[in-house]
Amino acid sequence: MGEMILQAKNICKSYSNGKTQLSVLQDFSLDVEVGEIITIMGQSGSGKSTALNILGTLDHPDSGELILGGKRVHTMEENELAAIRNGDIGFVFQFHHLLPEFTAIENILMPTWINGKEDSKNHALDLIEKMGLSDRKDHFPSQLSGGERSRVAVARALMNQPKLILADEPTGNLDEKNANKLIDLLSEINKDFHQAIVLTTHNPQVARIGHKQFNLENGSLTEKA
């Protein structure tokens, strides 16, 4: 068994809608080792995004424990969580979530600006070259295609060399060609940088890249044989 990077233990999360209580996650548990790719499949509304939000400290669980790199993050204050999100976790979203006011290279550099590393431009240029976007570095997100935006988002997620990358349906908004390109890229990153990746999708083909593949049903995970 390798070094554990993320442990989610018996996470429960529900949302109330007036009088009704909707339970989204029930005893959700997941262990992620360094360098491992985990894919979570599930239908729309099954709670994939909620699970990833909790794993990424973007949302709080109602109960359960979350341990990231040995730190019990579910008890931490918002500012401590912000530091963890900046240094230890990289996020890739379905809708890219790039800042429209900044160019591709500036978007990639943003996580290093936030943690005060002002001299990371060469690293950002290496990453953008790896993504095959060197000639698009000074373009704004509105001037990039969907596939290019996804790759910029991946480069941004890698910028601070986090231990864990959380990708929430990264191919959900892409055509097949661009989706395959992005999945190849994520596999390559996993091999090159040895970062753990947790990826949600409803596409079985995408799910196949996972060293471990899970299904999310009725709020809890079941591992595919």
Added chain:
Amino acid sequence: MSWEKKVSKRFSESSRRQGWFSGLFSMIGMGVGCFAMIVSLSVMNGFETLVHSKLKGFEGDLRVMGQVSENDISELDGIETVMPFIERRGVIGEGNDQRVVSLKAVDVKKMTIFYNLPLRGLSPTIGEVAVGQDLAYRLGKDVGDEIMVYSPIDQSFGFGLPPKMRMIISGIFSTRVLDYDDRFVFLSLQDGKKLFKRKSGLDGIDIRVSPHVDVSSLRSKLVQYFGESVTIHSWEDLNRSLVDAMKMERLGTIVILSLIFLVAAFNLAAALALISIQKMKEVGILKVMGVPTKSIQKIMIQMGMNRAGKGAIYGFALGIFLVLLQNQFGWIPIPSDIYFIDALPMVLFPKDLFIVILISFMFIFTASFISGRKLAHTKIKDGLQWAK
């Protein structure tokens, strides 16, 4: 440039199209506020400085009351000149047309050196008086006319009539300060001693302090030197109600003109609230990348400063420019027969500039802080869902 500044600059640029109208108004509001406050304070300062110099020109910087000789004081460092005086309520006039005045007996040889009195005619010598313009007008007298002067409470031997002196008006002064031109009559110390039978010596000595000498430190030195045998008043103590009224007027002006800032601050808060809604998604993205709440707050404050701060600086610069122009060229005239100067006086003190900057930026900061607070505490999930 810090990354927060970069973000606030880009956010400001991108939201310029949507919120430019309200942004422009908050900028203009702050500019007008700064301009109005600088001009108003400088005009008030101008008139205050003028009144102060008139008061000091009439009374000197300090007044020592008590048993003290002229020589004791004039030998001290930091003193330019001194004026011994005896002051008494008295009557001046002719026949039935008589007025109660303050008779001020002084060393007439030093009058032109000590007092800064616009005088028509000459300083009085023995047997002569200098009267104020208003008093001369009421009595129907002019330079060279004779007039009767006496002090009713100074009867010889406690009964009988007080000594009266027929004196010549040698000069008529015009200070235009308070009621001085109607109240004061100057005469020589020798004549004063003859008229004020019940006075044994001097009432006190007025002091004019050398330029560049601090009046309050000299006052403390005099207190130490003479001890409790004398009382020392500054010209401000002697005109306390006037000085306090001017201070109150200044405070009132600052408070009322701050209302312009208040309106501009409301406008700024509304503009920033609009931007907050537009930037919910971006704030969510920034928080995903690990931006702490205080940095979002900082970005919003910098956006407020970018917008309204610019207006404040323009208004500030324009106000100073107008004051400099007025002092250089005197383009704004005022009637000299009323104000005894031709152009509107404008004086700016560093502390006033500091007050204007402080008030304007305090309003900008508060408006930006309040409108940025909600955005800074936006939940990440809400911000990201806003994008969807």
